[in-house]
Amino acid sequence: MTDTGTERQGIGRRGFMTGTAAAAVGLGAGAAKAADPGAGFTYEVTRSEAEWRAMLTKDEFHILRMGGTEAPQSSPLWKENRPGTYCCKGCDLTIYRSLHKLKLDKGWAFFRHSYPDTVLTDLDLMGGRMGDPFAEIRAAMEVHCRRCGSHLGHIVSLPEVPDRPIHCINGAALRFEEASA
């Protein structure tokens, strides 16, 4: 662990929502870059790139630390329906609970919301769209862990859930803990 607080500034949103994944949730395709978290902002949990790579698989690193998006149905958590909680794979912070999980067949884990004060949001400029004066207006809302800054997914609106925006989360970014009986 390091306490430089600079690591996340290196997180690009490369690999965001490619191809069919983007089309599935109506977000378009492209890549985006991370926003500067701000002068003086430090995540509670920070690690060097080498430390992150040592504790995560290659795919997990791409998602959590590079802002990538997993292929639909690549994580079994998209159809996990047992009672329990979901922790950030980067720092074990409990972020979601089964009570708020939605059964959607799109291949990612969807939640109505997170536990309070567990996530932060960022603008995902979807590749920046060079020269597009409305890039920020069109930007998707990215979701990351409040404690370690790891990318989790996005907040999206889907016609299947017309009453509110929901969290569309990469299963590979989470660890499921089944509730004890």
Ligand SMILES: [Zn+2]
């Ligand atoms: Zn975390």
